[in-house]
Amino acid sequence: MLSIKNLQASVGDKAILKGINLEVKAGEVHAIMGPNGSGKSTLSNVLAGRENTTVTGGSVTYQGKDLLALAVEERAREGVFLAFQYPVEIPGVGNVYLLKAALNAQRKHRGLPELDAMDFLALVKDKMKLMEMNESMLYRAVNEGFSGGEKKRNEILQMVVLEPSLAILDETDSGLDIDALKVVSHGVNSLRSPERAMILVTHYQRLLDYIKPDFVHVLSDGRIQRSGGPELALELEREGYAWVGDAKNAGVVAP
Amino acid sequence: MNPFLAQCRASFEAQATQEGTVEGSQRQAEWTRFEALGWPTTRLEDWKYTALSGLEKLSLHHSIEPREAVKGAPRALLEGIPAPRLVFVDGMFQPDQSMIEGLPKGVHLRFWSELDARERERFTQKMAPARALTAFGALNGALFTEGIWITVDAGCALETPLHLVKVSLTGQRMSHGALLLESEENSELTLREHCLGSTDQPAHSNWVTAIELAPQARLTLVKVQQEGLLSYHTAALHGLQRAGSQLQVFAFALSGALGRNDITLRLIEPHAECVLKGMYRVADRALQDFHTTIEHDSPHCTSDECFKGVLEGSGKAVFNGRVRVALDAQKTSSRQSNHNLLLSDKAEVNTKPQLEIFADDVKCSHGTTVGQLDEEQWFYLRTRGIAADLARTLLIQAFTLEIAEAIPHVDVRAEVRRLLGGTVEENGHV
Numbered sequence: 001m002l003s004i005k006n007l008q009a010s011v012g013d014k015a016i017l018k019g020i021n022l023e024v025k026a027g028e029v030h031a032i033m034g035p036n037g038s039g040k041s042t043l044s045n046v047l048a049g050r051e052n053t054t055v056t057g058g059s060v061t062y063q064g065k066d067l068l069a070l071a072v073e074e075r076a077r078e079g080v081f082l083a084f085q086y087p088v089e090i091p092g093v094g095n096v097y098l099l100k101a102a103l104n105a106q107r108k109h110r111g112l113p114e115l116d117a118m119d120f121l122a123l124v125k126d127k128m129k130l131m132e133m134n135e136s137m138l139y140r141a142v143n144e145g146f147s148g149g150e151k152k153r154n155e156i157l158q159m160v161v162l163e164p165s166l167a168i169l170d171e172t173d174s175g176l177d178i179d180a181l182k183v184v185s186h187g188v189n190s191l192r193s194p195e196r197a198m199i200l201v202t203h204y205q206r207l208l209d210y211i212k213p214d215f216v217h218v219l220s221d222g223r224i225q226r227s228g229g230p231e232l233a234l235e236l237e238r239e240g241y242a243w244v245g246d247a248k249n250a251g252v253v254a255p
Numbered sequence: 256m257n258p259f260l261a262q263c264r265a266s267f268e269a270q271a272t273q274e275g276t277v278e279g280s281q282r283q284a285e286w287t288r289f290e291a292l293g294w295p296t297t298r299l300e301d302w303k304y305t306a307l308s309g310l311e312k313l314s315l316h317h318s319i320e321p322r323e324a325v326k327g328a329p330r331a332l333l334e335g336i337p338a339p340r341l342v343f344v345d346g347m348f349q350p351d352q353s354m355i356e357g358l359p360k361g362v363h364l365r366f367w368s369e370l371d372a373r374e375r376e377r378f379t380q381k382m383a384p385a386r387a388l389t390a391f392g393a394l395n396g397a398l399f400t401e402g403i404w405i406t407v408d409a410g411c412a413l414e415t416p417l418h419l420v421k422v423s424l425t426g427q428r429m430s431h432g433a434l435l436l437e438s439e440e441n442s443e444l445t446l447r448e449h450c451l452g453s454t455d456q457p458a459h460s461n462w463v464t465a466i467e468l469a470p471q472a473r474l475t476l477v478k479v480q481q482e483g484l485l486s487y488h489t490a491a492l493h494g495l496q497r498a499g500s501q502l503q504v505f506a507f508a509l510s511g512a513l514g515r516n517d518i519t520l521r522l523i524e525p526h527a528e529c530v531l532k533g534m535y536r537v538a539d540r541a542l543q544d545f546h547t548t549i550e551h552d553s554p555h556c557t558s559d560e561c562f563k564g565v566l567e568g569s570g571k572a573v574f575n576g577r578v579r580v581a582l583d584a585q586k587t588s589s590r591q592s593n594h595n596l597l598l599s600d601k602a603e604v605n606t607k608p609q610l611e612i613f614a615d616d617v618k619c620s621h622g623t624t625v626g627q628l629d630e631e632q633w634f635y636l637r638t639r640g641i642a643a644d645l646a647r648t649l650l651i652q653a654f655t656l657e658i659a660e661a662i663p664h665v666d667v668r669a670e671v672r673r674l675l676g677g678t679v680e681e682n683g684h685v
Contacts, residue, residue, distance in 0.1 A: 050634060072634065073637040073642055076639055077640045088631050088635040091653060093652075098641070101641055101645070102641060
């Protein structure tokens with residue numbers, strides 16, 4: 001599904017990613033952990049196509065295509081979804097409008113007929129139940145005035161509506177209380193399937209109590225320093241990130 | 256004398272000759288005032304960024320008939336504008352296109368062409384503050400052919416909006432109209448003003464509006480300029496508010512070669528409230544200019560002003576927002592803001608808040624921003640599969656929509672939202 005080879009990227013003139021290698025197969029859930037400043041968010045940004053990040057070397061192949069050659073919106077329509085660490089407020093653009101436009105852009109791209117208003121609403125209301133969201137949130141502007149938890153639920157709502165092939169969740173657990181974390185995790189878990197892959201980018205092990213990864217990678221100084229199974233996350237929880245050479249970010253357990 | 260002025264002079268002389276002495280002398284007085292003020296040039300502070308060189312060169316015809324039926328009436332343009340409506344084409348009232356049968360008893364319409372001498376004098380007096388705002392106001396007084404006088408009786412609340420439609424149809428024409436709107440105590444009216452054009456030739460529309468609100472009267476005026484690309488639009492609006500009255504003015508300048516709106520609202524008795532919100536959108540070579548003044552002459556009044564601009568290509572805009580709080584206008588609450596979205600390196604906006612506060616116990620704020628589209632919002636929409644162009648359009652619409660959202664009348668709000676291409680729906684439709 002996704003093959004990252006020797007990926008290097010910089011923000012401004014600062015090299016952040018210094019040679020990432022990662023293979024993600026359909027059906028797998030990979031957790032990428034690491035201290036602050038290790039390059040986790042830059043990796044999500046490169047995959048989603050954020051323009052302030054410059055790829056300086058290496059390649060990313062997604063379903064046989066050169067992902068880096070695709071425009072941001074083309075990646076989305078090909079089934080790549082980024083759940084933002086800080087979901088953006090867009091006053092004046094309706095949440096329901098964005099959901100419908102996003103879903104239909106994807107359907108059109110795949111040669112499917114656009115959903116009409118009735119079918120669309122039925123679908124979305126169903127997914128909102130899953131996310132334990134109030135329907136009134138549909139008719140508000142995108143994320144405007146949403147609490148931190150509501151924004152994260154809204155991200156996952158978009159994800160369960162769009163049913164991506166590759167979901168990248170950037171620090172989705174940050175700012176969530178335990179109840180919201182359960183709801184969000186439930187939404188994410190509902191999407192797990194043999195055709196779908198996920199990358200969880202997270203500082204803390206907490207999220208992995210609710211979404212069990214198949215593989216855990218530790219990112220530090222722009223490289224994957226270690227890879228392993230779920231047990232690696234527990235090891236990090238016990239020992240912190242100090243061993244990867246970053247004493248100031250040694251804490252792993254959520255405060 | 257430039258070609259434009261030469262035509263104005265010809266029209267003035269033709270009308271002055273045709274009329275009896277009273278109006279003749281009024282026209283003469285206004286013409287003399289116009290000449291004394293002089294043709295506005297960029298050497299004048301009020302016209303510093305608004306060059307009228309394009310208008311000067313035009314030789315526009317002025318029809319001095321108050322209600323000549325225009326051939327090829329613009330049915331397509333009028334479609335969808337419901338009754339009650341008043342239609343003016345090239346400055347001439349069109350009874351056949353208008354629909355005024357449904358007006359309630361408490362709303363009275365009179366036309367200048369039907370007024371007797373005494374009424375005309377009164378009308379002229381009441382129009383004077385609006386005509387005094389600019390040289391074009393004086394020109395209006397010298398040249399206007401038809402005026403409309405709307406009175407809303409005390410306690411009369413008209414739920415259905417009244418539509419005033421001004422169409423530039425023929426091209427190479429100028430039109431000078433006058434509107435006087437008097438709302439008596441505790442009355443309520445929404446007036447929706449449509450400025451339309453179906454000609455791709457130059458045209459000039461120069462209307463003057465005077466509003467007087469009696470105590471507790473409520474009036475909403477929603478004006479949208481959607482004229483042709485070569486059209487010139489000058490307009491003056493003067494509002495006079497008595498105790499506890501509420502005036503809400505919404506002005507949207509969406510097209511045209513050049514638009515200049517002078518708006519002055521005076522709060523002359525306590526507890527009067529005004530809302531003045533507007534939006535301008537300019538593309539290549541176009542200019543929109545809003546010169547607004549809010550005068551707090553009395554204590555305990557509030558004003559809420561916000562203008563937003565979207566500038567593309569080599570488009571230009573001017574916003575000059577003056578707020579004056581008189582010495583005894585204590586407990587004034589006044590807000591003003593002007594936000595601009597510059598979408599090209601060539602676009603230009605000149606924005607100037609001008610606060611003159613003489614009272615000492617007041618709450619006044621103002622703020623101005625000039626910026627570009629939010630990259631983070633743009634990126635977010637694209638990560639959801641929205642095409643780059645559409646994402647940009649959505650964000651521009653979202654920026655301007657805030658102005659439309661404040662319109663109190665639900666149908667008018669929905670209509671203006673559609674004109675701006677809004678996507679936030681209230682009632683659950685997708």
